[in-house]
Amino acid sequence: MSITELGRAGGDLSPGAGADLAVRTEGLVKTFGEHRAVDGIDLVVRPGEIFGVLGPNGAGKTTTLRMLATLLTIDAGRAEIFGVDVAANPHVIRQLVGVTGQYASVDENLTARENLWLFSRLQGIAAPRARRIATELLGQFGLEKAADKPIAQFSGGMRRRLDLAASLITRPPLIFLDEPTTGLDPRTRGQMWDTIRGLVADGCTVLLTTQYLDEADQLADRVAVIDHGRKVAEGTPDELKTAVGNSTLQLLLAEPDEVPTAAQVVRRVLGSDPVLSPERGRLNVALDQADLAADVLIALRTAGVSISSVSVAKPSLDEVFLALTGHETGGGETGGTEESGGTEESGGYRESGGYRESAGSGREENR
Ligand SMILES: Nc1ncnc2c1ncn2[C@@H]1O[C@H](COP(=O)(O)OP(=O)(O)OP(=O)(O)O)[C@@H](O)[C@H]1O
Ligand SMILES: [Mg+2]
Numbered sequence: 001m002s003i004t005e006l007g008r009a010g011g012d013l014s015p016g017a018g019a020d021l022a023v024r025t026e027g028l029v030k031t032f033g034e035h036r037a038v039d040g041i042d043l044v045v046r047p048g049e050i051f052g053v054l055g056p057n058g059a060g061k062t063t064t065l066r067m068l069a070t071l072l073t074i075d076a077g078r079a080e081i082f083g084v085d086v087a088a089n090p091h092v093i094r095q096l097v098g099v100t101g102q103y104a105s106v107d108e109n110l111t112a113r114e115n116l117w118l119f120s121r122l123q124g125i126a127a128p129r130a131r132r133i134a135t136e137l138l139g140q141f142g143l144e145k146a147a148d149k150p151i152a153q154f155s156g157g158m159r160r161r162l163d164l165a166a167s168l169i170t171r172p173p174l175i176f177l178d179e180p181t182t183g184l185d186p187r188t189r190g191q192m193w194d195t196i197r198g199l200v201a202d203g204c205t206v207l208l209t210t211q212y213l214d215e216a217d218q219l220a221d222r223v224a225v226i227d228h229g230r231k232v233a234e235g236t237p238d239e240l241k242t243a244v245g246n247s248t249l250q251l252l253l254a255e256p257d258e259v260p261t262a263a264q265v266v267r268r269v270l271g272s273d274p275v276l277s278p279e280r281g282r283l284n285v286a287l288d289q290a291d292l293a294a295d296v297l298i299a300l301r302t303a304g305v306s307i308s309s310v311s312v313a314k315p316s317l318d319e320v321f322l323a324l325t326g327h328e329t330g331g332g333e334t335g336g337t338e339e340s341g342g343t344e345e346s347g348g349y350r351e352s353g354g355y356r357e358s359a360g361s362g363r364e365e366n367r
Contacts, residue, residue: 022205023205024080027041028079030074038063038067041077050221053210065099068093069099082174097176098167100160116165123169175206178208193219223236225240232325246287247312248285248286249311249312251283251285255281256281262303265300265303266283281308
């Protein structure tokens with residue numbers, strides 16, 4: 001069945017204004033106790049695109065995907081997938097969506113081939129066809145050599161590929177990828193990016209979450225940036241980066257006390273303020289052109305400000321965040337945002353662990 005046919009089939013069940021869109025959400029909300037993990041998110045994903053949901057730990061990325069995949073109930077707002085209302089037609093949605101979790105949900109004790117076979121059988125596919133599908137997918141994901149090894153011997157990248165393969169058994173037109181490359185080495189990340197591009201070339205639509213601006217940059221046609229359960233920006237990766245300049249001059253001053261002087265110099269040379277890092281003596285300067293870095297450095301030397309380290313880099317997610325929200329992303333798994341502090345962030349990480357435990361049952365539920 002093609003994407004449009006599926007869309008139409010869904011349209012018959014629940015005609016919605018978004019029938020020509022892969023995903024449409026309006027005011028999506030998920031509350032855990034007092035905490036609004038997803039706090040009114042509007043998304044539009046067009047068929048055939050890669051849409052990225054970019055945000056730091058605890059932003060609400062997984063929760064959003066899980067609601068769209070019918071693995072969590074929607075507390076308020078509305079979501080449609082190919083025009084089908086998610087809350088009203090969970091069974092139809094499960095046929096339209098393939099989900100790959102943040103943590104691989106394959107069975108450790110089985111081989112790759114057995115895992116794929118089992119997932120196919122669980123979906124009611126007859127045994128001979130299940131065997132054929134397993135062989136095809138192992139080939140497509142470059143796992144032929146490892147096909148008959150137990151998953152316990154797989155690397156992280158191989159597991160991710162197998163998990164993605166398992167979510168494609170039913171050839172769903174829409175695929176959700178939750179942080180598909182977190183924890184992978186650069187080469188394996190690149191392979192995963194190619195695989196994802198291949199899915200889209202084959203006609204799939206991909207909604208992925210990521211913590212990495214470079215991943216969104218490489219893969220996504222459009223990106224929504226979320227923070228504390230709210231969408232803070234949306235656009236193409238280029239538009240997001242433009243918010244912070246094309247490159248960033250990162251300076252560490254020899255004398256942290258000279259930060260105000262340095263900031264004044266930057267303002268004079270570029271007409272804009274540098275971003276002061278919480279780290280003492282460090283400041284980041286957004287540059288429209290990388291060669292403006294030289295002007296800033298010369299002016300700093302003339303002003304007698306000495307620098308202990310300097311680099312020019314592409315803007316990071318942290319800088320995009322700072323520019324968009326006025327606060328940092330929280331610096332990874334153990335850090336805390338200014339508002340939430342370390343406690344909530346570590347809570348967020350624990351809850352992600354909870355998802356790991358439930359991922360297997362979630363998949364079965366979704367099959
Ligand atoms: N089952 C749950 N019960 C209670 N709170 C939860 C649950 N799942 C998520 N949360 C909370 O909701 C918020 C959003 O979590 P979510 O897992 O969606 O974040 P995320 O953006 O996917 O983060 P990460 O990058 O760490 O995966 C966090 O504060 C988290 O603690
Ligand atoms: Mg997550």
